[in-house]
Amino acid sequence: MLTLYGNPRSRAMRCMWMLEEVGQPYQLIEKSVRADDLQTAEYRKLNPNARIPTLVDGDLVLWESMAINLYLAQKYDGPMRAGPEVYGLAAQWSFWAMLETEALLFDLLLHRALLPEFTRDASHAERAELLLGKPLHILDDALARQGYLAGPDFTVADLNVAGILAWGKMAKLDLSVYPRVREWLDRCMARPAYKRVRELARA
Template sequence: MKLYGAAYSRAGRCVWMLEEIGQPYEHVGTSPRGESRTPEMLKLNPNGHVPVLDDNGYIIWESLAINQYLAEKTGALWPAGVQAHGQVAQWSLWAMTEAESHLVTMLMNMMFLPEAQRNPAAVEQARTSLGTPMQVLDNHLANRAYLLGADFNVADLNVCSVLGLAALLQYDLSPYANVSAWVGRCMSRPAAQRYQQKAQEAMSKMG
């Protein structure tokens, strides 16, 4: 298997998943800033984005879909039963629709946009808006170690990888003790540690 996409981008969550699987893979650290729109990459993903997974000629893109595909194919972090599969999809989509947009707004205006283009009011609005989904997640985790119960699976990986931006942005998790503890459990996994190391190395090489 070959994964295209820099580890500091959304491809990082696929790096984490591949590390969990424990099978050999090739990682091509394609930058989302220009390199994903070369003619070669547009043949793999006409949207011009990473990550892209090439599994022996089978091409799939969108990070959370890649992870669900890898889980189902290998059985790694893949819970049993159609209802559990529905929950995996539910929580993965929830992370994208309810949480990630607020985190990306904060990220762009705190770190990536030129100073003159940053909007502090947008940051505060996003920070406030993020509180609602965070409370939903905190309530859900009140009586369970992981999203679907006692065991870590691909739903936890997907959602935690999205919320990992919160730590980068120094978002205060103290009002959400259940979320904070859950993030700690997820990120302490050896595969998560390896992914974080790869992401830090990739960030250090950014020009």
């Protein structure tokens, strides 16, 4: 059985979402982001970064949320299975989202929602929102050509990018100037598999 270490309120959410889409049974070993949970010799053997998520599948141990999801998309048959073209596009969009959007979205989330109000700095949030303009325009243009990022159907390319952009929703990122991104993100986040993981996060 597949084992995922993490929790649904962390980046492990992306992998839980993928596992739910793939429909494979898995066990979640709850790990918080606290040092006493992650900085143990036992866990560091699995993930030397002492971060979540980590996936264990038999002898294979994988970390990095995007890589875990790309692996699952190659391994299992079904609607989430990625052939070479979809896999290539999914890798492209996943690396792109991690490099071009994740840090900015995290900054936005910190200064709009996560930090205690008295330590938030509105200028950080404004800067992040401004710099997100370039990648969001690129995404909006890509979505003008087809319904999803790797073709007409939802794939791991959409899941990985939407799993990161979901932070924008939580941070009240203004998507009104990127109508296709807003509509696509709503479609991705309306999927039953995503909703199941969000329910677990609220429990």
